[in-house]
Amino acid sequence: MGKNKVSRVCVTGGSGYIGCWLVKTLLEKGHTVHATLRNLEDESKVGLLKSLPNADTNLLLFDADIYNPNDFKPAIEGCEFVFHLATPMQHTSQSSQYKDTAEAAIAGVRSIADSCIQSQTVKRLIYTASILSMSPRNDDGVGFRPLLDESCWTPLDASSTYGNEFTLGYIKLKTLAEKAVLSYNDFGDSKLEVVTLPCGLVGGESLLSYLPLSVRVILAQLTGDMFSCDGLNLMQEFMGSVPLVHIDDVCRAHIFCMEQPSMKGRFCCAVACHSIKEIAIYFQETYPEYKIHKELIEGPEEGSKSDFSKLKKMGFEYKYGIKEILDDSVAWAKKLNGSSFSQAV
Template sequence: MARCSLYRYQCSQYGPESTLKKKKKKTGGAGYLASFLIKTLLSRGYTVHATLRNLGDSTKVGLLKGLPGGETNLKLFEADIYRADEFVPAIHGCQVVLHLATPLLHSHQSSKYKNTSEAAVDGVRSIVDACIRSGTVKKLIYTATVMAAAPLSHEDVTSFKDSMDETCWTPSNFPTPYHHVDLFAKYTQSKIAAEKEVLSYNGRGIQVVSLVCGLVGGCETLQSVISESVGLIVSQVARDKNRYEMLRFLEELLSKVPLVHIQDVTAAHVFCIENSDINGRFLCANHYLKSIKIASYYQQHSPLITIPQEFIEDSMRETKWGSRKLEEAGFEYKYDYKMILSGSLECAKKLCNLLN
């Protein structure tokens, strides 16, 4: 099987202390999606290179090395986005590189970059250049976010297009109705800039795929803490105002909330690895819901759930999901929105004692 390099840049959890998880964590190769991808790739016989910011973190190293095949087919490297040349050894000898996420909190330890957007874009350049120079890497898969694909009109950023698809790009002057989630807005700006940068390399000595992922949910996780994306999905049930306003930020930005199951996101990455003709930009989500529908589903399917009215708002928008590009390329989603929502709730019950 091919050799893959997979890494996730540092990304602190954000927001004040909340109902579900009060302790801030930093995520790397041991993050929610990254760890699940590593497990899947190892199970399929791949040799995987993965990076962590600190190889002295025995919890994260133990999590990854403890995966089936981890001792033999997983090699860990220490790397930091603010020292992008550190990723070169992890890329060496690989055929495919999976580049997940971007820095959320700006590190002021280095004066090289003034913000996370500069760091993310320079990181993309360094990584793509290292891929091309390696002589072995054929494809780079960038895990993007739907936050960079808002169906807002560029002429009038207060109005929405009729549908959301791969042609949508979030305008640089997008509105931010929730001012205390300014960090979310800065994260969006950095993801827009990084995705545009990485796509500009497609066909220039390397194939580039951008998987623009929706809000990821489901009950499967290798972590002992709830992921931020699952926290947003169950925020109405948890009565978590901070995360609920982040959910509403997504809805205000995207008209509705695109959802995708962790298993489907993982399968989409593998699909892009194993299909040599796949390149370009693909939205990766199979449901597009209003937050009011998410609340309604939970209240209808669990007698224990009562959601206060302050967590139920109707955007009154009817923008449609207009993307089938990934499916037209041959990919098949296996998990519907009921599985995503119920799985996320089960995860919150298990890890956060929600409703217990």
């Protein structure tokens, strides 16, 4: 597909941090967007999407819940490309046919991939994965492989000093769901191409009226929010360092994957890896008004070298480096909560 060709596309999970920014970017480029939300009665989410440029003519909203994967069929129908961002997060086993979020996520990606194939119009499914599914930790959990790249898969039984049931469940579901959706590339008779984009920790500004979890994790050392600090430590514990990417680059990468004439496989979306210590040093030097507690600077041991060149070799160029990601995250937190954002997060 050429860069100037406009398409009909579907974005699942259209009201999340990445989702609404992706919808905005697609609408600005003139594409017709089918966006799904869990609840069309949620006026704040519907209102945000309807306020985007070109939404009045080019945006259609659909009610769809990942726990009822067939809900997505009407949204996928007639589309050329599907961006699958929706992820089951809150699980209640009593009211669900699935035993946990991982089982729900796998059923969801399979159902959506099947709907793409049945539509006979969808050319490519682009799945928003997490870099936490790409841990370079050795299978026995001790130490790291020498290189972090797309060949790495997180061991499913990996233990953690900093993870809890929720975060470890999330890592497991993102790993299993990504493997499940990539398996569609192995079906010889399928015309569907599947691309997965394991994204680093996403920072920068937002269309949302609150700080997304990933931005809170990036700012954890400044805010002293211990839940978010555990998230930062977990990232370094699993990945060996903290891979970062700007929200604008994430959405540009998704659209880049749509615009290629043919593309399938796994492509990491992260611009750089930095240790917790390096991030703390940058914050201390740039924002001396915020005092970072000593215990928030050290972090777990560091691991592998990273190679994130696969997407760039396809021709994608990142616009934002570590400095812009951190600065834009701080600026957005200040804009939302005032200069005393460290107390407000």
